[in-house]
Amino acid sequence: SQELEQSPQSLIVQEGKNLTINCTSSKTLYGLYWYKQKYGEGLIFLMMLQKGGEEKSHEKITAKLDEKKQQSSLHITASQPSHAGIYLCGAGSPTNFGNEKLTFGTGTRLTIIP
Amino acid sequence: NAGVTQTPKFRILKIGQSMTLQCTQDMNHNYMYWYRQDPGMGLKLIYYSVGAGITDKGEVPNGYNVSRSTTEDFPLRLELAAPSQTSVYFCASSFSEGVYQPQHFGDGTRLSIL
Numbered sequence: 261s262q263e264l265e266q267s268p269q270s271l272i273v274q275e276g277k278n279l280t281i282n283c284t285s286s287k288t289l290y291g292l293y294w295y296k297q298k299y300g301e302g303l304i305f306l307m308m309l310q311k312g313g314e315e316k317s318h319e320k321i322t323a324k325l326d327e328k329k330q331q332s333s334l335h336i337t338a339s340q341p342s343h344a345g346i347y348l349c350g351a352g353s354p355t356n357f358g359n360e361k362l363t364f365g366t367g368t369r370l371t372i373i374p
Numbered sequence: 375n376a377g378v379t380q381t382p383k384f385r386i387l388k389i390g391q392s393m394t395l396q397c398t399q400d401m402n403h404n405y406m407y408w409y410r411q412d413p414g415m416g417l418k419l420i421y422y423s424v425g426a427g428i429t430d431k432g433e434v435p436n437g438y439n440v441s442r443s444t445t446e447d448f449p450l451r452l453e454l455a456a457p458s459q460t461s462v463y464f465c466a467s468s469f470s471e472g473v474y475q476p477q478h479f480g481d482g483t484r485l486s487i488l
Contacts, residue, residue: 261433291474293476293477295479300481300482301481301482302378302464302479302480302481302482303417303464303466303479304479305476305477305478308474308476310474348416348417352474355422355424355430356430357424357428357430358424358470359405359422359424359468359470360468360474360475361407361422361432362407362417362419362477363419363433364409364416364417364418365416366414366416
């Protein structure tokens with residue numbers, strides 16, 4: 261079965277600083293999803309990567325998938341208090357029915373201090 | 375736009391009791407999923423459904439049952455609650471058209487078994 265390891269497990273960053281979260285897979289990634297979770301709420305979809313070397317950005321968040329498709333990173337530029345939360349990566353794998361089921365990493369808890 | 379709605383938000387059960395966690399979505403998604411999230415852990419797939427009348431087991435199905443009689447609803451049943459089922463339960467749904475469709479999550483049900 262596929263396993264995802266995220267690092268670091270927790271991160272405390274001063275507001276305005278840049279940061280990077282990593283997600284490493286035990287198998288080749290076919291669809292890699294990044295989600296953000298706030299306490300008491302569900303997961304919010306951020307971005308999805310599928311091609312080796314792919315990079316996507318939304319506002320101040322950039323996600324990359326390496327060429328070998330076994331590692332992804334999430335980079336936040338000029339962090340803000342609104343970026344605080346738990347970031348989860350999820351790897352998609354196909355089922356016999358043609359849909360995708362997700363395997364998640366254990367998450368990275370991000371705290372932004374003023 | 376309600377998205378994925380889960381009820382109840384919180385529940386305390388006694389060992390051996392049964393209950394049904396409700397999940398409904400208004401996005402006309404064929405695919406629906408149930409996950410559980412234990413403290414400090416990522417989400418683990420319990421069951422999923424690809425349409426009315428079609429369900430399959432995920433990674434941790436023991437102690438749970440599901441049914442899917444309509445496109446909108448995907449309830450999760452706990453028959454004999456055990457302390458190991460104390461967790462946060464998330465329901466998700468996704469489109470069935472195309473590959474790599476992100477899953478949309480509800481806000482979760484926090485369940486304690488005492």
